[in-house]
Amino acid sequence: MEKDFIKDEEILYRAVKSYSNWWKEKENRPSSAAFKDSRGVSVDRDFGKEESDIVRGLKKRFEVKAVVKIETLFCRKIGAKPMPKPIPKIPEHAEIHRSDTIIELTSSQARSLAKNCKIVFSE
Amino acid sequence: MSEVLDSYYATSQKTKRIPGQNIWSMTSLAQPRLDSGFLLVIHSNDSSHVSHDLRSNIQKLEGFKNLGFDWNGNKAEPFSEDLIEKAKSVLFTLNVQPEVFPTARKSIQFEYEKENGDYLEFEIFEDSAKFLQVINEIESSNKIDCSNIFYKVNEFYGEGFYQR
Numbered sequence: 001m002e003k004d005f006i007k008d009e010e011i012l013y014r015a016v017k018s019y020s021n022w023w024k025e026k027e028n029r030p031s032s033a034a035f036k037d038s039r040g041v042s043v044d045r046d047f048g049k050e051e052s053d054i055v056r057g058l059k060k061r062f063e064v065k066a067v068v069k070i071e072t073l074f075c076r077k078i079g080a081k082p083m084p085k086p087i088p089k090i091p092e093h094a095e096i097h098r099s100d101t102i103i104e105l106t107s108s109q110a111r112s113l114a115k116n117c118k119i120v121f122s123e
Numbered sequence: 124m125s126e127v128l129d130s131y132y133a134t135s136q137k138t139k140r141i142p143g144q145n146i147w148s149m150t151s152l153a154q155p156r157l158d159s160g161f162l163l164v165i166h167s168n169d170s171s172h173v174s175h176d177l178r179s180n181i182q183k184l185e186g187f188k189n190l191g192f193d194w195n196g197n198k199a200e201p202f203s204e205d206l207i208e209k210a211k212s213v214l215f216t217l218n219v220q221p222e223v224f225p226t227a228r229k230s231i232q233f234e235y236e237k238e239n240g241d242y243l244e245f246e247i248f249e250d251s252a253k254f255l256q257v258i259n260e261i262e263s264s265n266k267i268d269c270s271n272i273f274y275k276v277n278e279f280y281g282e283g284f285y286q287r
Contacts (some may be wrong), residue, residue, distance in 0.1 A: 015196075017196060019194070020190070020194065020195055020225055021183065021186075021222075021224060021225070023225055024222060024234070024236070026236075027236065030235075031222065031224045031232065031234060032232070032244065033225065033226045033232040033234075034224075036226035036227060036228050036230070036232070036246075037195070037197060037198075037199070037226070037227035038199075038227060038228040038229070039198060039227070039229060040195050040196050042196075061196075062196055066133060093205035104228055106264075107244060107246060107253065107255040107264055108255060108262060108264065111242070111244070111257075114132060
C-alpha cells in the first residue's frame with residue numbers, strides 16, 4: 001500500500017455522525033452537507049483492511065449514524081482530490097479536497113459524493 | 124383585531140423587526156407598497172399558527188446553538204446567533220419547508236428533493252447565500268439574495284403551490 005498516493009481503485013470510508021442530523025431519511029442517504037467541511041472531508045483509506053474492521057474502527061472513534069464508502073476514481077472523476085493525511089495512530093486517514101489548492105468542495109462535488117456513496121453500515 | 128395584529132411582526136432580511144401596529148398601518152392601505160429590497164415576513168408568536176414542519180425546522184435550528192466547537196469531530200466551529208436567526212427568518216418566508224442541515228463550513232443548508240430527482244439546495248452563510256439546482260439532470264448554481272429564496276422555491280414547485 002502506497003502511503004503517499006491514493007490509487008484509483010482504493011476505497012474511502014466516511015463516518016456520518018449521528019448528532020449532526022446529516023441523514024436524509026426519505027432518500028436513505030446522507031445530505032451533501034455531510035461533505036461540506038472547511039477543513040476537508042475526513043475519510044479513512046481501506047489500506048487493505050477488511051471492510052468490517054474499518055467500520056469497527058470508525059465506530060470506535062465516532063458516534064456514527066452510518067458509514068459510507070466512495071471510490072477514489074469517482075472522486076477524481078468529479079474533479080475532487082483525495083489526499084493522504086495520516087494522523088497519529090491513524091495512518092490510513094485522508095481528506096477529500098476540491099482541488100490541489102482549495103480545500104472546500106463545491107456544492108456540486110458534495111452532492112455527487114452524497115448521491116453516489118454506498119452505505120456499508122447504518123443504525 | 125388589533126390585539127391579534129399586535130402579535131405579528133415584519134422582518135427585514137437583516138432580521139430587523141417592526142411591531143405589528145406598524146404592519147397594521149401598512150397593510151390597511153388599499154394596496155400596501157414595500158421597498159423592493161424589503162423581505163416581508165408575517166408570523167405569529169402564537170405557535171398554533173405555525174405549521175408542524177416549520178416548527179420542527181425552527182427547533183432544529185435552535186438545536187444548532189448546542190453544537191459547540193468540534194461538533195463534527197473535525198474541529199468545526201459553533202454557529203453564530205446571527206446565522207441561525209438569518210436562517211430562521213428565511214424559513215418563515217417559505218411556503219414549502221426544506222430539510223435543514225448544518226455544515227462544517229459555517230453555513231446552514233436547506234434542501235428540497237423531488238421523487239423524480241429534481242433538487243434544490245440553498246447554503247446560507249452569515250454574509251451571503253448560494254443555491255444549487257438540478258432540474259431534469261441539468262445543474263445550475265449561483266449566489267442568491269435571501270429575499271429571493273422564497274421565489275426560487277415557488278418556481279421549483281411550480282406556480283400555484285402555496286400550501287404551507
